[in-house]
Structure formats: structure tokens, C-alpha cells
Amino acid sequence: MAETKNNVVVEVFDKEEIAVSLAEYVAKISNKFTKERGAFTVTLSGGSLITHLRKLLEPPYFDTLEWSKWYVFWVDERVVPKTHEDSNYKLAYDGFLSKVPIPPGNVYAINDALSAEGAADDYETSLRHLVKNNVLASSLNGFPKFDLQLLGMGPDGHVASLFPGHPLVKEDKKWVTFIKDSPKPPPERITFTFPVINSSAYAVLVVTGAGKADAVHSALRGSENSEKLPVALVSPEDELKWFLDKGAASKL
Numbered sequence: 001m002a003e004t005k006n007n008v009v010v011e012v013f014d015k016e017e018i019a020v021s022l023a024e025y026v027a028k029i030s031n032k033f034t035k036e037r038g039a040f041t042v043t044l045s046g047g048s049l050i051t052h053l054r055k056l057l058e059p060p061y062f063d064t065l066e067w068s069k070w071y072v073f074w075v076d077e078r079v080v081p082k083t084h085e086d087s088n089y090k091l092a093y094d095g096f097l098s099k100v101p102i103p104p105g106n107v108y109a110i111n112d113a114l115s116a117e118g119a120a121d122d123y124e125t126s127l128r129h130l131v132k133n134n135v136l137a138s139s140l141n142g143f144p145k146f147d148l149q150l151l152g153m154g155p156d157g158h159v160a161s162l163f164p165g166h167p168l169v170k171e172d173k174k175w176v177t178f179i180k181d182s183p184k185p186p187p188e189r190i191t192f193t194f195p196v197i198n199s200s201a202y203a204v205l206v207v208t209g210a211g212k213a214d215a216v217h218s219a220l221r222g223s224e225n226s227e228k229l230p231v232a233l234v235s236p237e238d239e240l241k242w243f244l245d246k247g248a249a250s251k252l
């Protein structure tokens with residue numbers, strides 16, 4: 001059953017259905033933007049998201065999507081070498097990117113030779129170039145406007161590497177920033193800030209498991225006065241779609 005309010009859609013699925021519906025949704029948005037502007041800019045997260053994308057590797061999506069027009073970015077990345085088990089790049093490469101014909105030059109990994117500060121600055125600089133070259137659209141407020149942000153959520157309600165109660169949640173100038181005390185290991189990460197996440201056209205939150213039910217409840221049913229979890233601050237310009245399994249939706 002889907003519940004829609006303003007530009008937020010919440011849908012609850014059986015486990016296997018999530019991947020099927022997510023593939024359909026991503027394909028629809030990819031087709032829209034490749035047709036409209038000849039490019040589709042999409043961001044990936046770490047964690048379970050990559051496995052949820054697995055149906056895109058099968059027909060009809062694998063054969064029909066305009067992979068050559070995809071531009072891939074990371075909402076957040078751990079400051080480790082790209083070959084490290086903790087790397088979000090490695091996770092996405094092994095499970096998804098190595099299996100689809102996206103031109104390697106369209107895949108914007110974080111520079112793993114730099115410090116957390118350096119990598120965040122370097123990534124922001126790359127994004128600024130891409131806005132200048134019109135690969136990335138620009139939002140009216142001057143932040144880059146990604147077509148689709150693919151997000152996961154931690155049991156504490158974090159998204160990207162923006163954790164509850166951390167000052168980075170309030171960052172409103174930088175496009176990309178860094179954290180050295182992440183409560184979820186590894187401690188050093190770089191992350192998009194909320195203005196960038198929320199300037200995107202579409203965003204998806206894929207959340208599974210009963211361990212996340214409290215955070216889902218707080219985000220979708222919490223009172224206006226209570227302190228909002230980071231996930232409750234996700235608010236893209238056109239549509240936010242939640243893909244929940246029965247466990248994650250069990251307290252709604």
C-alpha cells in the first residue's frame with residue numbers, strides 16, 4: 001500500500017518486491033532525465049543499498065537503460081583505499097558498477113589518496129566543474145541538483161554520514177564535508193551536506209529490518225516539536241520515496 005503526502009511517498013513491500021519496485025522506479029527516473037537532458041546523475045550510498053539495486057542488472061532494465069548517459073556519485077564515502085573492504089566504491093563496483101556498461105569516466109569516486117579534509121574539498125571541486133560543464137544541473141539556491149539520490153538509513157536515523165546530534169547536520173554552506181568521529185565505523189568519512197541532498201530532484205530511502213522501525217516511526221509519525229532525526233530532514237525538490245519492508249514499517 002502506498003501512502004502519499006505532499007511530495008513524500010511511503011510504500012511497504014515484501015522483501016523480494018523491494019528490489020523489483022526499486023529497479024522500476026530508478027529506471028523510470030533514468031529514462032525521464034536521459035530523454036529530457038541527455039544525462040542522468042545519480043548518487044549511491046554504502047550499506048545494503050547496493051544489493052537492493054540488483055534487479056537493475058537483469059532484463060528488462062539491463063538491456064534497455066541508457067547506461068552510457070549515467071553519471072555516478074557517492075552521497076558519502078569512507079576515507080579508506082578504494083580496494084578496502086570498508087570502501088563504498090568497492091561495494092558498489094563489485095556489486096553493481098562492474099556489471100553495467102557505464103563509462104568509467106562517468107563514475108566519480110572519491111580521491112582515496114587524500115586526507116578526509118582534502119578528499120571532501122577535492123570532491124566538491126569536481127562537482128563545481130561538473131555544474132560549470134552542465135553535466136550536473138544547478139538548483140536555484142546555487143547547490144548542485146542531482147537527478148536522484150539513493151539513500152539508506154541507519155537504525156539511529158542517520159543518512160549519508162550525517163548522524164543524529166552531530167553539528168554536520170546543520171552545515172548549510174559546504175557541498176561536501178568530512179567527519180572524523182563517525183559513530184558508525186570507520187570513523188573518517190566524507191559526506192554530502194543537507195543542502196545538496198535536498199536540492200536533488202528525487203530521493204529514495206531504502207530501509208529494511210525491524211531494527212529500524214523506531215527511526216522510521218519517528219521520521220514519519222514523530223511530533224512536530226520533537227528534535228528531528230537526520231532522516232526526517234530529507235526533502236528533495238520533486239519527490240521522496242520510501243521503500244520499506246514489513247519489519248521497518250512495523251511501528252507505523
Ligand SMILES: O=C(O)[C@H](O)[C@@H](O)[C@H](O)[C@H](O)COP(=O)(O)O
Binds near residue numbers: 155
Ligand atoms: O557509508 C555508509 O555507511 C552509508 O552511506 C550509510 O548512510 C548507510 O547508507 C546507512 O548506514 C544504511 O546502511 P544499511 O542499509 O547497511 O543499514
